[in-house]
Amino acid sequence: MSTNAKADEAAIRKLVENWASAVRARNMDGILANHSNDILMFDVPPPFQSKGIEAYKGTWDLFFKWAPVPAVFDIQEMTITAGQEVAFVTAVMSCVDGADKSRLLFRLTIGLTKVDGKWMVIHEHHSVPAD
């Protein structure tokens, strides 16, 4: 792996870790710090899809109603595949239901592009297997 590729992977790892930390802190500015206005979100609960940053913010409002204080939002496994302009991340994540304290594992895929030298999230796909 080249020095540039290592730097890209490190930058993306930090971005995802900072984003998860912002979720735990219910810090919406932190959650949105590296997100595109055109983000496409496929979330665990409905709706089927959320297009654009305002709809994306709405998915977090929903999560914060469900989650305990502080929220649990932990990265269990993460794999980063980064090119020079496009990258994606796969992860196994865990969170906790604020009502019954049960732990929920979910799958996460993140899609990113580099804009003016900075990685930006343009897609997230969160899900659990269907019953």
Place this chain on the structure above:
Amino acid sequence: MSTNAKADEAAIRKLVENWASAVRARNMDGILANHSNDILMFDVPPPFQSKGIEAYKGTWDLFFKWAPVPAVFDIQEMTITAGQEVAFVTAVMSCVDGADKSRLLFRLTIGLTKVDGKWMVIHEHHSVPAD
């Protein structure tokens, strides 16, 4: 968009269309034609994740037991984000339950890398929103 970027996007579009066509035809060789041995699959039904090409094949055996003949597996919307070495695809897909003929819409994200000049699928994430 450069000529190369257009060529990458066109190659990936054809790859995904050919893959979906192979699913409709229950043609496993066609389904696997551009898939990495190391693919990570997050599918609609359990298991939570399937690692490697043998486990990935198993997810299609399960789908073919559920789907009608011929299978329905249609691309409703598709967006391709391609760099020179890494790309991802987001899509809205539809399929049909072989038992009650009900139509199921699902979300799909595909992750690809270019190996020796050829695009290969190393990740798929298929899901429906949780109840």
